[in-house]
Amino acid sequence: MDVKTTFLNCNIDETIYMVHPENFVxxxxxxxxxxLKKSIYGLKQASHQWYHKFHQVITSHGFKANVVDNCVCHKFSGSKYIFLVLYVDDILLxxxxxxxxxxxxxFLTKNFKMKDLGEASFVLGILKLLQKNYINKVLDRFNMKDSKPRNTSIAKGDKFSLE
Known part of the structure; x- marks a missing residue:
C-alpha cells in the first residue's frame, strides 16, 4: 500500500515560520x-512527525512495534496474525x-489517503526474487533431491518479538 501526500498528514509540535517561495507574493x-500549521515536504521534522503520527494510529488499532525495528509492527488475534512494515510512505502487509x-x-484507508497496490511483487524497487530454481540446482548437485523439509530453530539470541 502507498500513502499519498505522506508528510502533509502531520501536525507540527513547534512554531515554524517560513519565507514565501519566490514569486509567491x-x-x-x-x-x-x-x-506553518501542518508539516510540509522539505521540512526537517517531516519524516519524524510522520512516523509518530503513523505509530499513534496503528497502535490504536492494536499493533505493536518490533523490539529490533520500530518500522516493523505486528498484531495477533488468537491464531491469526498480521505483520506491517513501513518504509517512508510504503506499507507492506x-x-x-x-x-x-x-x-x-x-482501517489504514480510513485514517490516511491510500492507494492499494495489490499483491506485493515489486517492493522498494526490488523485484520479487524466487530461489526455487537455485535451491533445486543445489539439491541436485549434492544428491539431495529426495530430501524432505524440516523445521529448524532460529539461532539463539535473535529477537523478533517480546511475545
Missing part, C-alpha cells in the same frame, strides 16, 4: 513570512488471515 511584501488483512487495509 509581490515584491513589496517580500519580507513577510508565514507560520503480510497476514495469515484474509479477513484480518482486509480489515487492516480498511
Amino acid at each position: 509581490s515584491k513589496e511584501y517580500k519580507f513577510i513570512v508565514c507560520k 503480510a497476514s495469515s488471515d484474509t479477513c484480518l488483512l482486509h480489515e487492516t487495509k480498511r
Whole structure:
C-alpha cells in the first residue's frame, strides 16, 4: 500500500515560520513570512512527525512495534496474525488471515489517503526474487533431491518479538 501526500498528514509540535517561495507574493511584501500549521515536504521534522503520527494510529488499532525495528509492527488475534512494515510512505502487509488483512487495509484507508497496490511483487524497487530454481540446482548437485523439509530453530539470541 502507498500513502499519498505522506508528510502533509502531520501536525507540527513547534512554531515554524517560513519565507514565501519566490514569486509567491509581490515584491513589496517580500519580507513577510508565514507560520506553518501542518508539516510540509522539505521540512526537517517531516519524516519524524510522520512516523509518530503513523505509530499513534496503528497502535490504536492494536499493533505493536518490533523490539529490533520500530518500522516493523505486528498484531495477533488468537491464531491469526498480521505483520506491517513501513518504509517512508510504503506499507507492506503480510497476514495469515484474509479477513484480518482486509480489515487492516480498511482501517489504514480510513485514517490516511491510500492507494492499494495489490499483491506485493515489486517492493522498494526490488523485484520479487524466487530461489526455487537455485535451491533445486543445489539439491541436485549434492544428491539431495529426495530430501524432505524440516523445521529448524532460529539461532539463539535473535529477537523478533517480546511475545
